Amino acid sequence: MAIKTSEIIEQLDRVASEISANRARLREAKMCISDRVTNLGSIPTRYADMLSAINAVGYGKDAFTNMNKAKLDALTAEFIALNAQAMQAQTSLATLTEF
Numbered sequence: 001m002a003i004k005t006s007e008i009i010e011q012l013d014r015v016a017s018e019i020s021a022n023r024a025r026l027r028e029a030k031m032c033i034s035d036r037v038t039n040l041g042s043i044p045t046r047y048a049d050m051l052s053a054i055n056a057v058g059y060g061k062d063a064f065t066n067m068n069k070a071k072l073d074a075l076t077a078e079f080i081a082l083n084a085q086a087m088q089a090q091t092s093l094a095t096l097t098e099f
Contacts (some may be wrong), residue, residue: 019094023098030093030096033086037087
């Protein structure tokens, strides 16, 4: 049995609706990544006092403060990697024009 014209039209409308909905979701994802890049970029400023304290001369003279320095070192490496990947994603998405 052949598909009828009315069924074709209905399915074409559904395809258009699905494409539009997916474009909107991709646009949201693009904006979400941009928001995350901004948030990540603000971490050093928001925690500047703590970073200055840990990096100050004289900090790290006991086990507790040495542990804090080690945690900061680990978090710094993690932050740098994540921030670089987020910025790369943002840059890549910026070139896309379909959404």
